[in-house]
Structure formats: structure tokens, C-alpha cells
Amino acid sequence: MVELKPGSKLQSTVCATEVMVVKGVGEVDLTCGGSPMAPAGTVEISGTPADGAASGTQIGKRYGTTDETIELLVIKAGEGSLAVAGETLDVAQAKSLPASD
Amino acid sequence: MNLMMLLEMAANGLEDRVAVGTRAEGLTYRQLFDHSRQAAVRYRTGNVDAAVICDESSPAVPVALFGAAWAGIPYVPLNYRLPADDLLALAHRVGSAIAVADETNQHRLNALDGFEAFTAADFTSETHLLNEPDLPEWPTDPEQVAVLLFTSGTTGSPKSAVLRHKHLVSYILGSVEFMGAADDEATLVSVPPYHVAGVAAMLSSVYAGRRIVQLPRFDADTWIDTVEQEGITHAMVVPTMLTRIVDALDARGGEPMLGLRALSYGGGKMPRPVIERALELFPITNFVNAYGLTETSSTIALLGPDDHRIAQYSDDPLEQQRLSSVGRPLPGLEVAVRDDHGNDLGPGQVGEIFVRGEQVAGEYQEQGSLLDADGWFPTRDGGFVDEAGYLFIQGRNDDVIIRGGENMSPGEIEDVVLTHPGIRDAAAIGVPCREWGEKVVLVLVAGPQRPESDEISELIRSRLRSSRVPSHIEFCEELPYNETGKLLRRVLRERYAALGDTPTE
Incomplete structure (x- = not known):
């Protein structure tokens, strides 16, 4: 379990992935590469992502739960995949807005 | 964050x-x-x-x-x-x-x-x-x-x-795709640093990975030359800048510019003849009309490239009319139109525009937050939303003209006048007078073929209620704008104050 707060940064413990919490509060069973995530900068990365939890994260993409209560922005990419309570998170639909400024 | x-x-x-x-x-x-x-x-x-x-x-x-x-x-x-x-x-x-x-x-x-x-x-x-x-x-x-x-x-x-x-982070994450720009893209920033669009341009370009080229002192010829020499693909301008760019291109022989992929504009009312000519002079450019306020972290609604081209080539008056709209709200942003008592209004009904969303700050150091209990921000802009959800802005509520107890927004009069091919720019103002409280004075900038005042009055009479027909029509060389393209109505009200006591034409 890890504490979520909008604006806070979390790191994977088994790959380079770092995320910023866009949406979501409280204690959540959030994993990356099959291992619980931790507040950024608190844990040395060791080991490798578990099998079946290694499809990778992409920088700049947003990942969310289907009920839209949790949304994470990947600020550093890695090899693990993100999951909440065992459910793998998908990339939120990319927006295709024209540049306005 | x-x-x-x-x-x-x-x-x-x-x-x-x-x-x-x-x-x-x-x-x-x-x-x-x-x-x-x-x-x-x-x-x-x-x-x-x-x-x-x-x-x-x-x-x-x-x-x-x-x-x-x-x-x-x-x-x-x-x-x-x-x-x-x-x-x-x-x-x-x-x-x-x-x-x-x-x-x-x-x-x-x-x-x-x-x-x-x-x-x-x-x-x-x-x-x-x-x-x-x-x-x-x-x-x-x-x-x-x-x-x-x-x-x-x-x-x-x-x-x-x-x-x-x-x-600001919400605004960027909600509207810009990270590294969404190809590596040959470059945006030309002509707005000064103290304009919200100048701030937003830095943030969205960095996040998109689009190279920023700065034009410190806007000048239409320098702008055109820079676009060509620096391989500019994107640009944002305020209406007065586009007017000058269009004039400068016409003065150079009216050759179309093909290199620019996207041109966005905002920060004030765009005269119809200017945008129509611009669509011809930039025939393959994607036009975006962006509406936003300082208090909303820049853009909250936009009219996209397709709507511009549809309006350009359509025979349907409704689709043509869209060229005067600011398009639809950004995803995740809500827009409501309300009357003076705070009741929500339906399509086509004119009231004050309210917005709500994560990018909406609505706060001043002097007054604190202006958001209501539900998070809505009163923009002080008047306007309406049409059946298809397109937002039309009709000017600041502070600019409303009150003639004989009847409220009218300058925008509705200006929109009609600016459809006249001989008119380049227009401002309707209220000038205090004894009889009506305020009377409508229309200040116009004419093109090469200056129409008669009667013709303009007739045009307004044919489209709007007779109370909208101005008491006086004045022509001038240029309307007063500040350097970021905001029309200075206060200056006009002072300049034409004497007309308040002049008998109506």
C-alpha cells in the first residue's frame, strides 16, 4: 500500500518508472512491475519486474483505473507495468487538440 | 505538482x-x-x-x-x-x-x-x-x-x-500531448511575456517539444520574414496582428503562404473580413480560434481547423456563422450561461458566461477567490451557446450599453456591421445622454470602399431590433487597442463623449 495525494511523486522499486499522482487519494494497493510503489527518492531500485507485469510505462502518458478514481502521469519510463489491486492500468485516451498558444 | x-x-x-x-x-x-x-x-x-x-x-x-x-x-x-x-x-x-x-x-x-x-x-x-x-x-x-x-x-x-x-499543470496535461510535436516544428511567439498567452506558450511548447522562436517587437513584415526564414510551423497572434499580417501580405501581392501549418488567434474580437481574407492567404493552414482569460490559465474553448474551412466554403448560414464563434469548451471544462439572477439559460439565450474546471483559478490577490461554492467562475463576458454547443462571445459585461433601460451588448451590433465587406473594424459604445441614459455610437474603420452611414444603419435595422441602430456613426483611421490587442472602449467613450449632447443624426 502507498499513500496517494494529487501532485505527489511515486517510484517503482523494480524499474526506472516514476509517476505523478494526477487523481487519487488515500492508501492504495498500487504496484509497478508487481512490487508496491514507494514515495519517489526513498527506495533503491533492485530486482526486476515480475513476469506478466513487465509491459512497460511510457513517459508523458496517463494511466488510470476504469472507474477514473485514480490517474497517474508517467514522468520517467520503465519496464514494469502499473496496476491497482492487481488490475493492470491502461493508457488514458490520447487527446488530439490543436495547439492554441 | x-x-x-x-x-x-x-x-x-x-x-x-x-x-x-x-x-x-x-x-x-x-x-x-x-x-x-x-x-x-x-x-x-x-x-x-x-x-x-x-x-x-x-x-x-x-x-x-x-x-x-x-x-x-x-x-x-x-x-x-x-x-x-x-x-x-x-x-x-x-x-x-x-x-x-x-x-x-x-x-x-x-x-x-x-x-x-x-x-x-x-x-x-x-x-x-x-x-x-x-x-x-x-x-x-x-x-x-x-x-x-x-x-x-x-x-x-x-x-x-x-x-x-x-x-497551469492541469491546463497543460489536459490540452497538450507530451512530445506531441515533430522535431521540425517551431512556434513563433509574438505576444509579450506579461500576457497569459505568453506564459501558456512557454509551457505548452516545452511539453509538446516544439521549438520556441520569439519575436520581441511585433511587426507584420518581420513576422512574415521570420516565418519563412526560421521554418516556423505554428504561430499565435492577437486580432490586430493578424489584421496587419493580412495587409502586409496583400501589399506584397497577395501570394499565399504555405509553410505555416497552424495559426491560432485570440485575445479579442476578430473582424470577419480579416479572418476570411486570412483563410485565403493561408490556404492550407490549420486555423484555431482560442478563447480564454488570464484567470482561467489561458484557453478554455476553441474553434478548430475543420470548422474554419467548413465556414469558409459552406453555403449554410449557420456554418458560416461559426466563424464568429469561439468553438467548444476544452474537454474537462464546463461552460454555463446564466441570467442576472443566476438561472441557467438554454441554447441561443444571451447571458453571462461561467466556467468550471481544474485549470480555472479565478483568484486575485486583492479580492481572493471569485469562484462560487460550486467552483464556477463568472467571466464577466456575455454571450450564448448555440444548439450544437458552439460558444459565442459578445463582449465584456462592463461594456454593456444601457439605452432607455434596455441592455445591449456591443458585440451583437459589431458582429452585424463586420459582415459588411466595406468595414474593417467596428466598435459600438454607449455615450451618456440626457434622453436615453446612454445612446449608441458606432465607430468604424472602413476599407478602400467606404460605405454610406445610411447603408450601415439599414444593415443593422434589417438584422436587429431598432434600438440597436446607432444614434451616430463615426469613421476613423484605426481603433485604439492596447499592445496585447484589447480594444480600449474607455478611450472611445472619452473621445466621443461630446456626442451625448449632440442631436441624433
Whole structure:
């Protein structure tokens, strides 16, 4: 379990992935590469992502739960995949807005 | 949540791509990151309240913006054209600051207690880089103030709008795709640093990975030449700039420009003849009309490229009319139109526009938050939403003309007049008079074929209620705008005040 707060940064413990919490509060069973995530900068990365939890994260993409209560922005990419309570998170639909400024 | 996170991502993802400047000599994302770090050291060492810019556009602008975010102090761009007294009054409200200023303003600001002003070149020069290995991480509190922007004060003394990191980061994440720009893209920024679009342009370009080219003093011919020489693919202009660009292209023989992929405009009402001519002169460019306010972290609604071309080629009056709209709200943003009693209005009904969303700040230092209990911000702009959800703006509520107890917005009259091919620009104002309280005076800028006043009156009579027909029609060379393209109605009301006692034509 890890504490979520909008604006806070979390790191994977088994790959380079770092995320910023866009949406979501409280204690959540959030994993990356099959291992619980931790507040950024608190844990040395060791080991490798578990099998079946290694499809990778992409920088700049947003990942969310289907009920839209949790949304994470990947600020550093890695090899693990993100999951909440065992459910793998998908990339939120990319927006295709024209540049306005 | 901090603006620095956006730059850090770009620096990690794009390293050696040029972020700002010419392709040959500009600063890369990594260099911009390093310079911002140095600026943060400078701000923290100086222990100042704010990071001030009082200068035209230069690479020091994004450096100060991100450096301030890193140091956890507000970035405060000031209008460098202000008279000394006005500037010093604003600077006093800021507190202590490290400033980037042109030579004139450097002298003025250095005379103040707590101010230390640098030229842009000194601020970013390598020889001034400071070594400070122990600079702390940037603060992540989303409530931290990121930017203070003084409103232009067209209706009174300037207020400072507060934009927090959460507002600007939400705006960027909600509207820009990370690294969405191809590596040959470049955007030409002509708005000054103290305009909200100038702030937004830095942030969205960095996050998209689009090279920023700055045009410090707008001039239509320089703009056209820069677009061609610098391989510009994107640009944002205010209406007065587009008017001048269109004129300059026509003066050069009306050859179409093909290199520009996207042209966005906003910040005021665009005359129909100008946008129609622009669509011809930029035949394959994607046009975007953006509507936004300082208090909403820039754009909240936009009319996209397809709607522009449909309007250009359609015979359907409804689709043509869309060229006068600002399009639809951004995803995640809600727009409501309400009457004076706060009741929601339906399609086509004119009222005050309210907005709600994560990017909406709606806060001033002087007055605090203007959001209501449910998070809605009153824009003070009047307008309506049509059946298809397109938003039409009809001017500031402060500009409403009240004639004989009847409220009318200048925009509805101006929209009709600007459909006349002989009219280039128009402003309807209320001038105090004994009989009606206010009467309508219409100030026009005519093209080469100047129409008769009667013809204009007839046009208005045929489309609107007779109370909208102006008491006086005046022609002039040019309407007064401030440098960011806001029409100065106050100046017109003063100029034509004497007509209040003149018998109606």
C-alpha cells in the first residue's frame, strides 16, 4: 500500500518508472512491475519486474483505473507495468487538440 | 505538482532538441533545464519574494518562469512599456525581487529597496552561472503560487491574477500531448511575456517539444520574414496582428503562404473580413480560434481547423456563422450561461458566461477567490451557446450599453456591421445622454470602399431590433487597442463623449 495525494511523486522499486499522482487519494494497493510503489527518492531500485507485469510505462502518458478514481502521469519510463489491486492500468485516451498558444 | 516537472520530462525525453531560439544557436531542453536551475539558485540565494520580468521576449523568459517554479516563488511578468510611476506602483506590490529588465527599467527597478535587476543577457550568460550543489528539489505542493499576472486594467487599476501550479499543470496535461510535436516544428511567439498567452506558450511548447522562436517587437513584415526564414510551423497572434499580417501580405501581392501549418488567434474580437481574407492567404493552414482569460490559465474553448474551412466554403448560414464563434469548451471544462439572477439559460439565450474546471483559478490577490461554492467562475463576458454547443462571445459585461433601460451588448451590433465587406473594424459604445441614459455610437474603420452611414444603419435595422441602430456613426483611421490587442472602449467613450449632447443624426 502507498499513500496517494494529487501532485505527489511515486517510484517503482523494480524499474526506472516514476509517476505523478494526477487523481487519487488515500492508501492504495498500487504496484509497478508487481512490487508496491514507494514515495519517489526513498527506495533503491533492485530486482526486476515480475513476469506478466513487465509491459512497460511510457513517459508523458496517463494511466488510470476504469472507474477514473485514480490517474497517474508517467514522468520517467520503465519496464514494469502499473496496476491497482492487481488490475493492470491502461493508457488514458490520447487527446488530439490543436495547439492554441 | 510543479511546472518544473514539465521541463524535467522534456529534458529527459528530448535532451538535445532545441527548446528556444534558432535551430543553430538556441538552448536545448537540457540547457534550459540547467539555466533554470541556476536561476533557482539565484532566487534562493537572494531570498526574494518574486521573479520579475520587465522586458521584451528573450530566452530569459522561460528561464525565469521555470527557475521561479524551482525556487518556489511566483513568476511576475510586468509590462515593460509602463510609465515609471505605474511600474514602480506595481513593483511595490510585488515586494522584493530579482528582475530581468531592459536598460531603462533596470535603472528604475534597481532604485527600489529589495530589487536587483539584470539584463536578459547577464541573467542567462554562462559566466554568471552559479555553483550550488545543494539546491533543494522544487516544492511539489500544488497550491503553491506559480504566476502573478497583472490584468491590463482597461477598466480600472490593475489587479493581480493568481495562478497556482495546479491550475497551469492541469491546463497543460489536459490540452497538450507530451512530445506531441515533430522535431521540425517551431512556434513563433509574438505576444509579450506579461500576457497569459505568453506564459501558456512557454509551457505548452516545452511539453509538446516544439521549438520556441520569439519575436520581441511585433511587426507584420518581420513576422512574415521570420516565418519563412526560421521554418516556423505554428504561430499565435492577437486580432490586430493578424489584421496587419493580412495587409502586409496583400501589399506584397497577395501570394499565399504555405509553410505555416497552424495559426491560432485570440485575445479579442476578430473582424470577419480579416479572418476570411486570412483563410485565403493561408490556404492550407490549420486555423484555431482560442478563447480564454488570464484567470482561467489561458484557453478554455476553441474553434478548430475543420470548422474554419467548413465556414469558409459552406453555403449554410449557420456554418458560416461559426466563424464568429469561439468553438467548444476544452474537454474537462464546463461552460454555463446564466441570467442576472443566476438561472441557467438554454441554447441561443444571451447571458453571462461561467466556467468550471481544474485549470480555472479565478483568484486575485486583492479580492481572493471569485469562484462560487460550486467552483464556477463568472467571466464577466456575455454571450450564448448555440444548439450544437458552439460558444459565442459578445463582449465584456462592463461594456454593456444601457439605452432607455434596455441592455445591449456591443458585440451583437459589431458582429452585424463586420459582415459588411466595406468595414474593417467596428466598435459600438454607449455615450451618456440626457434622453436615453446612454445612446449608441458606432465607430468604424472602413476599407478602400467606404460605405454610406445610411447603408450601415439599414444593415443593422434589417438584422436587429431598432434600438440597436446607432444614434451616430463615426469613421476613423484605426481603433485604439492596447499592445496585447484589447480594444480600449474607455478611450472611445472619452473621445466621443461630446456626442451625448449632440442631436441624433
